Amino acid sequence: AQSVTQLGSHVSVSEGALVLLRCNYSSSVPPYLFWYVQYPNQGLQLLLKYTTGATLVKGINGFEAEFKKSETSFHLTKPSAHMSDAAEYFCAVTRDNAGNMLTFGGGTRLMVKP
Amino acid sequence: DTEVTQTPKHLVMGMTNKKSLKCEQHMGHRAMYWYKQKAKKPPELMFVYSYEKLSINESVPSRFSPECPNSSLLNLHLHALQPEDSALYLCASSQDGYGYTFGSGTRLTVV
Numbered sequence: 749a750q751s752v753t754q755l756g757s758h759v760s761v762s763e764g765a766l767v768l769l770r771c772n773y774s775s776s777v778p779p780y781l782f783w784y785v786q787y788p789n790q791g792l793q794l795l796l797k798y799t800t801g802a803t804l805v806k807g808i809n810g811f812e813a814e815f816k817k818s819e820t821s822f823h824l825t826k827p828s829a830h831m832s833d834a835a836e837y838f839c840a841v842t843r844d845n846a847g848n849m850l851t852f853g854g855g856t857r858l859m860v861k862p
Numbered sequence: 863d864t865e866v867t868q869t870p871k872h873l874v875m876g877m878t879n880k881k882s883l884k885c886e887q888h889m890g891h892r893a894m895y896w897y898k899q900k901a902k903k904p905p906e907l908m909f910v911y912s913y914e915k916l917s918i919n920e921s922v923p924s925r926f927s928p929e930c931p932n933s934s935l936l937n938l939h940l941h942a943l944q945p946e947d948s949a950l951y952l953c954a955s956s957q958d959g960y961g962y963t964f965g966s967g968t969r970l971t972v973v
Contacts, residue, residue: 780960791868791952791966792905799960838904849918850895850954850962852904 750775750841752853760859767811767826769856771839774820781822782840782850783813792838798822809833834860864889868953868965876973877943883968885936885953891963894936896928897952899967905952911936943972 755770773779780799784792796807803815813824822839839853866887875881885894893912897905910918911930925947927939936953953965 782962784964789969791866792954792964794961794963797961849907849910851907855902855904 750777750779750851752839752841752851754837754839754853754856756856757854758857758859760861761829762861763831764828767824767829767833767858769824769837769839769858771813771822771824771853772820773822773839773841775841780842781813781815783807783811783822783824784838784840784852785809786836786838786855788835795824795837829858829860831860831862834858864963866953866955866963866965868951868968870968871966872969872971874971874973875940875943877945879943880939880941882940883938883951883953883970885938885965886934887955887963888934889955889957889963890933891955891957892933893956894930895954895956895962896936896938897954897964899950899952901949909938940970943970945972948972 751774753772782797783795785795786792795811796805798805798815806812811826813822815822837856840850869884895910896908898908899905907920908922909928914930925942929937948971950967950969952967954962956962
């Protein structure tokens, strides 16, 4: 069975600082991994995904994530935080190798200080 | 069209009411999902439809009844809900598990 753990339910950074949101997964099969962002009172927007191929994945809004199989990690980074990045971020993994069920981590709330 | 559209955006209903949530996508995706999200929690899977057939029911109470009339539409019929069912209900679709597109959700309040 697949599962996802996000380390840190709240992360606070200063505007312009590096953003690092941590995600570790457990999976009995090669996983498909996703990062989603959710702004208040809105749905989920896909930031980026890893399925196969290049392990460094670039997404929207300047975010990127690196799949590290040896560390079972898929951490999300952004070199310079903007105030508009303040939101809830969810790491997710498909629950089966048919990719039909998405399981989410507990979420990390990113706060950006001026 | 690359969106999943959910209606209504907000719904307030009494515990004896019957209402329906609607979800529509025109991306040709053959899998559609209902998720429930409580405040400050991740979304939890409720139902999965694959090729218009119910493939997953995550032990959801029978007061929630899903329906997939065709490949573009997904409904969630609500009856005799409890206040603890108040949540954001999210619909999503995917073609092959490589990418899921979520709607903006229906904020449900049961009074």
